[in-house]
Amino acid sequence: MSTDPQSSSTATRDTVLSVSDVNVSYGKVQALRDVSLSVGEGEVTSVIGPNGAGKSTLANAISGFKSFDGVIEYRGSSVHGRPPESIVESGLIHCTESRNLFGFMTVDDNLELGSYQRGDVAERKSLVYELFPRLDERRNQRANTMSGGEQQMLAIARALMSDPDLLILDEPTLGLAPIILEDISDGIDAIQSEGVTVLLCEQNVTFAMDHADEIHLLENGEIVRSGSPAMLRDDDYIRESYLGG
Amino acid sequence: MANILQFFVQSTIRSGLYALVAIGFTLIFGVGGVLNLAHGASILVGAYGVYFSVSVLGLPTAVGFLAGVAAAGVFGAILYLGLIEQFTTEPIMVMILTLVTSIAVELLVLNTAGAQPVAIPQFASGNFSLAGTNVQFNQLAIFVISWVIIGALFAFINYTRTGKAILAVSMSEKGASLVGIDSHRINLITWVIAGALAGVAGIALGSQLAASPVLGRTPLVLSFSIVVLGGIGSIRGSVVGAYLIGFLEVFVIQFVSSDLSGIAPLVVLVLALLVKPEGLFGRELAE
Numbered sequence: 001m002s003t004d005p006q007s008s009s010t011a012t013r014d015t016v017l018s019v020s021d022v023n024v025s026y027g028k029v030q031a032l033r034d035v036s037l038s039v040g041e042g043e044v045t046s047v048i049g050p051n052g053a054g055k056s057t058l059a060n061a062i063s064g065f066k067s068f069d070g071v072i073e074y075r076g077s078s079v080h081g082r083p084p085e086s087i088v089e090s091g092l093i094h095c096t097e098s099r100n101l102f103g104f105m106t107v108d109d110n111l112e113l114g115s116y117q118r119g120d121v122a123e124r125k126s127l128v129y130e131l132f133p134r135l136d137e138r139r140n141q142r143a144n145t146m147s148g149g150e151q152q153m154l155a156i157a158r159a160l161m162s163d164p165d166l167l168i169l170d171e172p173t174l175g176l177a178p179i180i181l182e183d184i185s186d187g188i189d190a191i192q193s194e195g196v197t198v199l200l201c202e203q204n205v206t207f208a209m210d211h212a213d214e215i216h217l218l219e220n221g222e223i224v225r226s227g228s229p230a231m232l233r234d235d236d237y238i239r240e241s242y243l244g245g
Numbered sequence: 246m247a248n249i250l251q252f253f254v255q256s257t258i259r260s261g262l263y264a265l266v267a268i269g270f271t272l273i274f275g276v277g278g279v280l281n282l283a284h285g286a287s288i289l290v291g292a293y294g295v296y297f298s299v300s301v302l303g304l305p306t307a308v309g310f311l312a313g314v315a316a317a318g319v320f321g322a323i324l325y326l327g328l329i330e331q332f333t334t335e336p337i338m339v340m341i342l343t344l345v346t347s348i349a350v351e352l353l354v355l356n357t358a359g360a361q362p363v364a365i366p367q368f369a370s371g372n373f374s375l376a377g378t379n380v381q382f383n384q385l386a387i388f389v390i391s392w393v394i395i396g397a398l399f400a401f402i403n404y405t406r407t408g409k410a411i412l413a414v415s416m417s418e419k420g421a422s423l424v425g426i427d428s429h430r431i432n433l434i435t436w437v438i439a440g441a442l443a444g445v446a447g448i449a450l451g452s453q454l455a456a457s458p459v460l461g462r463t464p465l466v467l468s469f470s471i472v473v474l475g476g477i478g479s480i481r482g483s484v485v486g487a488y489l490i491g492f493l494e495v496f497v498i499q500f501v502s503s504d505l506s507g508i509a510p511l512v513v514l515v516l517a518l519l520v521k522p523e524g525l526f527g528r529e530l531a532e
Contacts, residue, residue, distance in 0.1 A: 063423075065422070083422075085422055085425045085426060085427045085428075088423065088424065089425055095423075096419070098419075099420075100423055102413050105412065112409070113409060113413050113421075114424050115424075116406075116424045116425050159423070162425065
């Protein structure tokens with residue numbers, strides 16, 4: 001198993017996203033320190049870590065919402081200084097921890113806006129309704145009247161409406177009931193089987209291990225472990241700190 | 246009975262104008278979260294745009310109307326791009342900047358056109374009798390224009406791609422960016438639309454009362470009362486608020502004392518803030 005984050009990138013695979021020596025600060029507080037990782041084509045790569053480790057900061061830096069030092073390349077092009085909507089246009093879609101839904105709009109309207117830059121609304125919508133039948137039952141319900149789990153489904157579904165090439169899922173399981181967790185889990189499996197590349201930022205280590213091809217552990221803004229789920233399951237530190245011994 | 250009918254006719258016509266005055270103000274607050282104290286300046290630009298086009302440059306009246314509306318729309322764009330865009334996260338700075346802009350525009354108009362009121366061409370001339378009250382065709386035209394604009398704005402916002410993007414930005418700017426909406430462009434469009442609507446309101450006010458450098462002040466205070474009553478950021482609330490205040494003002498003029506009519510909106514403003522600070526319809530444009 002590798003404990004050196006740099007050595008974890010797979011040299012042979014096609015790299016969709018490459019993050020090299022990225023540093024992010026909030027005033028005097030450094031949130032990310034020399035973070036490097038890569039995401040391979042069609043893979044689910046997960047960044048795990050406790051609350052405040054810097055997972056959302058990393059996701060925001062990649063999708064253009066947070067300025068950073070270092071290099072982030074998506075499909076070989078730097079995202080540095082690009083506005084989020086331009087990054088969306090190139091196929092990198094971010095589903096945020098806080099969801100950022102259009103609360104006073106219906107499920108249907110939220111999904112339609114998900115395809116703002118794409119078109120083919122009807123086709124995409126029937127696909128996501130097939131993936132999340134619970135949303136289909138609530139297509140005329142206002143987003144802000146739905147449960148947390150349903151809102152999370154809607155946030156993922158809206159992200160899928162953009163026909164993502166790379167999907168960043170930030171804490172998709174946070175605070176969800178087990179039954180909803182299953183739906184979200186099935187959704188991620190389906191997304192993966194469609195060949196969509198996923199960067200999964202997740203506190204729920206078991207969930208991340210069930211879905212990821214590669215995992216990076218982020219603590220206090222630094223990547224301290226990297227490897228496959230099988231490798232990390234055998235790591236004493238991970239077992240004791242995150243898997244209950 | 247004649248008095249009651251007269252009251253309804255006068256109130257309905259006045260309220261249409263008030264809705265026109267307030268709707269741009271609430272649109273900017275709902276989408277950008279900006280309390281635009283330069284709203285009165287946009288009204289002034291619209292009215293004096295027509296005055297300069299028609300009375301100074303000698304352009305046809307219809308062209309003058311278009312020029313006045315366009316000037317107010319462009320003024321909105323300049324205001325957003327030149328000042329507001331850089332301070333969107335600093336509401337106090339935005340309030341100061343829009344207030345300073347408002348004063349600067351008043352002074353500019355004062356120095357170029359003088360302090361004396363100037364006549365603004367009417368949309369229509371002549372008058373007719375309705376329910377025992379004398380109604381100018383110009384007043385009727387303003388009422389019709391007001392409702393055409395309100396209807397068009399509703400249709401634009403609810404049924405067009407750009408309109409839905411405006412709604413999206415008003416509810417969650419980050420959410421809008423996540424789906425690829427350029428919120429700066431949407432804010433710019435909103436400022437242009439709000440400016441143009443204020444321009445129409447300025448022309449309407451000027452055509453009824455003549456225009457002076459302080460033409461925008463009363464409508465600004467009026468807009469505050471209307472949007473606070475209706476719910477800051479709610480277009481529907483602004484229309485309802487405009488009608489409530491319009492009816493109240495005419496009621497005070499007709500049945501209490503015309504000297505007190507200007508105070509009515511201020512009393513409503515204070516009462517609304519004390520009793521129902523979120524307004525009648527809350528903030529439907531925003532999260």
